[in-house]
Amino acid sequence: MSTESVVATTPDETNGDAPAVDVTRLRVALTLTQLAALATVERSGPMRLGDLAAAEGIAPSTLTRLVTALEESGYVRRNADPSDARASTLVITSRGHDTLERLRTQTTLELAASMRLLTPAQRSALADALPVLERLAEVPATDSAGARA
Numbered sequence: 001m002s003t004e005s006v007v008a009t010t011p012d013e014t015n016g017d018a019p020a021v022d023v024t025r026l027r028v029a030l031t032l033t034q035l036a037a038l039a040t041v042e043r044s045g046p047m048r049l050g051d052l053a054a055a056e057g058i059a060p061s062t063l064t065r066l067v068t069a070l071e072e073s074g075y076v077r078r079n080a081d082p083s084d085a086r087a088s089t090l091v092i093t094s095r096g097h098d099t100l101e102r103l104r105t106q107t108t109l110e111l112a113a114s115m116r117l118l119t120p121a122q123r124s125a126l127a128d129a130l131p132v133l134e135r136l137a138e139v140p141a142t143d144s145a146g147a148r149a
Contacts, residue, residue: 034069
């Protein structure tokens with residue numbers, strides 16, 4: 001395995017730049033939005049671009065740029081939609097799947113290492129909180145107006 005590192009980026013609110021946040025040791029430059037979209041395509045299987053935009057709660061023009069970046073990097077591929085010649089579907093490539101798997105493995109290892117630093121009482125408190133945390137993870141995030149964040 002190489003010593004690459006996946007780097008997730010988030011926009012810097014002060015100047016709009018996207019500083020890198022080192023998430024693992026697998027080197028791939030993806031924004032958090034790109035990672036989320038890639039995971040959605042992996043989870044949902046082949047999907048139309050409009051369905052991905054709706055699932056991610058992003059504008060079609062933003063999605064076009066996002067998908068183009070993922071496609072140019074080899075994480076996804078567009079295929080002609082067999083039911084509509086004007087449309088295309090998006091599928092994850094083996095590179096995209098492998099990248100997500102490496103990211104999940106590494107973050108799981110890092111979380112396990114962090115948990116070993118907790119006291120038994122802290123681990124117990126965390127275990128008691130798991131049902132609530134799992135419920136929160138199932139509920140889509142919304143803003144104050146009720147729109148998906």
